[in-house]
Amino acid sequence: MAAWVVFLLCAASLSLALTQTFFQVPLQPEQMHRNDSDYHQFKWPIRKVAVIGAGVSGLIAYRELVDAGLEVRIFERDEVPGGVWHYSDETQGQPPIPNVDPQVADFVPSLPPPNAPLPHVVYHSDRDDKTGMTSAERWREHRAPHGVWASLTSNVPAPLMKFNRHDWPPGSPWNIPHLSLQRYLRSVYSFYGINANDRSPHISYNTRVELVEKRHDSFGNEHGWKLTVKKLERLGPSSCKETWWTEDFDAVVVATGTFNGPNIPNIPGLIEWHRRYPESILHSREYRRPEMFANHSVLIVGAGLLKE
Numbered sequence: 001m002a003a004w005v006v007f008l009l010c011a012a013s014l015s016l017a018l019t020q021t022f023f024q025v026p027l028q029p030e031q032m033h034r035n036d037s038d039y040h041q042f043k044w045p046i047r048k049v050a051v052i053g054a055g056v057s058g059l060i061a062y063r064e065l066v067d068a069g070l071e072v073r074i075f076e077r078d079e080v081p082g083g084v085w086h087y088s089d090e091t092q093g094q095p096p097i098p099n100v101d102p103q104v105a106d107f108v109p110s111l112p113p114p115n116a117p118l119p120h121v122v123y124h125s126d127r128d129d130k131t132g133m134t135s136a137e138r139w140r141e142h143r144a145p146h147g148v149w150a151s152l153t154s155n156v157p158a159p160l161m162k163f164n165r166h167d168w169p170p171g172s173p174w175n176i177p178h179l180s181l182q183r184y185l186r187s188v189y190s191f192y193g194i195n196a197n198d199r200s201p202h203i204s205y206n207t208r209v210e211l212v213e214k215r216h217d218s219f220g221n222e223h224g225w226k227l228t229v230k231k232l233e234r235l236g237p238s239s240c241k242e243t244w245w246t247e248d249f250d251a252v253v254v255a256t257g258t259f260n261g262p263n264i265p266n267i268p269g270l271i272e273w274h275r276r277y278p279e280s281i282l283h284s285r286e287y288r289r290p291e292m293f294a295n296h297s298v299l300i301v302g303a304g305l306l307k308e
């Protein structure tokens, strides 16, 4: 009988500079900041802010910063908002064994050639691509499908898992199916005019932030950040276009999520097992439906929430 070893999703991501959970719990007076010293003081005026990621955190950051009168621009590598909650049958593909450093497990940044004039544009056609990578593979690597499976429902009751001023319709179940969550999130993005079909200048979809660098003024003092971004546009089923450019900002919110880089612990013997039965080890990020395990015995490694 064939056997499977399934590794559960471990969080490993870039730091979340500013985030807020899905829950909208009002701060109690005793929890609120009272002194100026409780706040970070920026060394330069903050007017223009980049938000990296259009999931739940990116949306909250956008709303709060716009309400505070700032100019905000979001960069999202996927073609739609929602982050984790953008379900697709497509998966990223099995992560490497042995494990790679979680910091580089999500993607290796792709930069334009040094000193290339920007914007730098490269066209790819499957027919004559020398790297052997198809446009579909380029797109999958760029957007990086998330680790949500077909039958997933939320583990937080609907009345708590919502944005302020955006209630669930009466009669909604407490365990929300992931597709309903996806629709809910898209509706809130639409409410703020930054959904994919809004063509808003405040958000750039299909655009991955590849590099964040400090900027300096003419006296050499730190003065904000320069982002190098890459947009991937699909021109047809077998061709695509990559465009790199840079944009300057006074501040950056990193809202890239916490469930991006898979982690398969380097358990003794695992490499040898993988060499012998390469198809029998799966990371939970790749899991979509139980049918693939029918009539197989399965060993689940990891006892976090995702084992359910």
Ligand SMILES: Cc1cc2nc3c(=O)[nH]c(=O)nc-3n(C[C@H](O)[C@H](O)[C@H](O)COP(=O)(O)OP(=O)(O)OC[C@H]3O[C@@H](n4cnc5c(N)ncnc54)[C@H](O)[C@@H]3O)c2cc1C
Residues within 6 Å of the ligand: 009, 019, 022, 052, 053, 054, 055, 056, 057, 058, 075, 076, 077, 078, 081, 082, 083, 084, 085, 143, 147, 148, 149, 152, 153, 154, 155, 156, 161, 207, 208, 209, 210, 255, 256, 257, 258, 259, 306
């Ligand atoms: C399987 C699973 C089940 C979960 N169930 C629940 C639940 O029931 N209840 C709950 O409250 N939470 C749940 N969570 C947690 C979930 O992660 C949060 O609810 C929330 O969706 C996280 O939002 P986020 O915006 O922080 O991150 P994400 O949703 O991960 O969004 C990050 C966004 O950043 C983008 N991004 C990343 N890097 C770049 C880059 N370099 N450039 C541009 N864009 C980038 C990504 O494409 C993504 O859209 C679950 C998570 C998983 C994986």
